[in-house]
Amino acid sequence: MQTAIAGCSKQREREMAGGNGIVRGVIMDEAVVLQQNQECLQPGAESLLRKLRYSGIRTGISYGPGLSSRKVSLLKRMANLHSVDCFMLDASSTYAAIHEVMLSWHDIGGSILYLVSNEKKDISLELSNCNWLITVLNTEGGSSCESSSIIQINRLDELPLTICHFNRKETGKNVTTVGYVMKPSRQEDFAKRGAFPMYPTKNGLMFLPLTFELPLSPQLQEVDIVLHKATDEILSIELSGSSGHPNKITYTRGMQELKCYMDHHVDFCVIDPLDNIYPVLDRHKIQQILLGLEDVNTSGVKIRGPHFLKVDDFNEPDFLQRLSKAKLSLPSIVKPQVACGVPDAHSMAIVFKVEDFKDLSVPLPAVIQEYVNHSSILYKFYVLGEKVFYAVKNSTPNTDTLMKLCGSNELRPLVFDSVGDLVDSLKSLPTANEKEHRVNERIDHDRVRDAAEWLMRNLGLTIFGFDVVIEERSGEHVIVDVNYLPSFKEVPDDVAIPALWDAIKRKSESRRTQREENKC
Structure with a gap:
């Protein structure tokens, strides 16, 4: 079989191997996927398969003819689970093995990287001669491979770095990694x-x-x-x-x-620089920054942050006076000052009576924030560089519905996790009639875009999101939350992903x- 390969023209070798160039296909030998003498995967193998599956790199698992039927069955189950291919690579029939791969992968338009254990260096050298890029996983106690054309790694999770290295070498300065x-x-x-x-x-x-x-x-x-x-x-x-x-x-x-x-x-x-994301970690800081939106309000619809008050202790002697001075009326929403990164950052409450602040379970220090009647409609805006997108979402109901939900006699605080079940159930309540929805859908896109550009300049962020509600009575646009690197999952992939790349x-x-x- 060596003679058959040696007799191939260079053009034919490139056709069989998928061509020179960037790595567009990866085949992992069974010895680097399965644990030796056990019917289970190597640590990190499944995580690597998941990464490769969504990387745009065509992926396959290979096995030799002597592998037990139980292990072959396991490999095929894993291949099916992660949408990868399975190939049998026989060291005694290398040409046939390459031919089988290329029949399946004829359209990959790039090179194939073969990850193999060092016990199989013989087939590795043959495949290397046909322009496959060979990477050897040095298993414990294995001997080193002597070929200078073969890259060696010590752990499975080094493979993405190896692929990156190959592709950077191929593309030079034409690609940003x-x-x-x-x-x-x-x-x-x-x-x-x-x-x-x-x-x-x-x-x-x-x-x-x-x-x-x-x-x-x-x-x-x-x-x-x-x-x-x-x-x-x-x-x-x-x-x-x-x-x-x-x-x-x-x-x-x-x-x-x-x-x-x-x-x-x-x-x-x-x-973005770490210093630039710090304000979005602190709800009090971001509220102070939003006060500067007055610069945007030259005419027309007003956009602003909600009225707010930072408190370190709900039992402060001048608490009522401070609420009044901050233009806060009840009900109000209470949030921890720390916005993310700690277990109770999303533990919040809607409070209807002043006396209920005293035993409130929301962590201190906290920010008391204006609860805006907004007909249960929330606008999620996403800023991706120079592009701004938005999605309309159901939101929590107006205060009259909240009071009915709590019971007019009790009106106990509604305590919830903002990413938990209670807030989702509040959002699902039918609270706004069709006319109210039509009114609130008349959002001033130009004014919100101005605010997005203002936030980008003042926060120094490239990718962030913010939530806007429209105050039912006045029509004022209120930014109630700002966050860094949101999922922007409501924006279609064919729009959001190119915008992210740009x-x-x-x-x-x-x-x-x-x-x-x-x-x-």
Whole structure:
């Protein structure tokens, strides 16, 4: 069979191997997927399969002819679960194996990377001769592979970095590599929508999932810009007690390492700097910032933040006077000052009577916020660089309905988690008639866009979201929440994902231009 391969023309070899160029296909040998002498997967194998499934990289699992039927069955179940292919690669019939792969993957338009254990280096060398990119997983106690054309890794979770390395080498400076950090569930939600391909997008981006399980510095050396959801990595927030001093944020070990790297590499590009997201972690701070929206209200419909009051103790002697001075009437909504990153950040309450503040279970310090009658309609706005999108959502009911829900005699506080079941049940109540809905759908898009641009400038953020309600009586637009890197799941993927890519690309180019100007 070696003779058959050696006799192939270079063109034929490229046809069989999928062509030179960026990695568009990955095949993982059974020995790197299954644990030796056991009918179960290697640690990290399933996580890697999930990453590859949504990366845009065609993925397959290979096995030899001697594998037990039970293990073959397990591999095929996993392949079916993760929508990957299964191939039998026989070392004694390499040409036939390549031919089978290319019949199935004739349209991938790039190179194939073959991940194999070092016990199978013989077939690896043959496939390398046919332009497959060979990566060997050094299993414990295995011997090193001597070929200089073969890359070796020690862990499965090094494979995305290896793919990135191959593709950066192939594309050179024509592609911007984006490393991203967020919790696995969020990462997968974005990846399912096609947001994080490991091969170049049409506007020249390529994505690498950064992992804190590996040394961070070598990964960051492969990327040009970092996209993060740092709020996923917060362990605790210690409020400063002073608007003039930043709050103390404690991150996970990995995020702290990333922060240190960014602090020591001032030219490193990140979306967005950690300092810029701090205001959205503090509900009092963001309310103070929203006071500046007066600059936007030159004429026409007014857009503003809600009336608010920060409290450290509900038993303060001048509590009633402070409520009145802040233009707050009841019912009001009470929220923890810390907006995210801690377990009780979403523990809230709607309070109907002053005496009920005294024993309220909402964590202190807290922000008491105006409850706006808005006919149960919430507008979620998403800012992706220069693009602004919105979605209309059901929201909590007006105060008269809330009072009926609580019972006119009792009117006890409604305590809920803003991402939990109670708030969802409140949103599902039929509270607005058709006429009220038509009135509230007349949102002033130009005014909200002006506010979005104002927030972008004042917060220094590239990707963020904010919620708007329309006060039923006055028509005033009220921004009731601001958050960083939302899912924007209500925006269709074919619109949202290109906008995300464009925002990242513009940020990268802007930073590059700024660095060049500073050098001059």
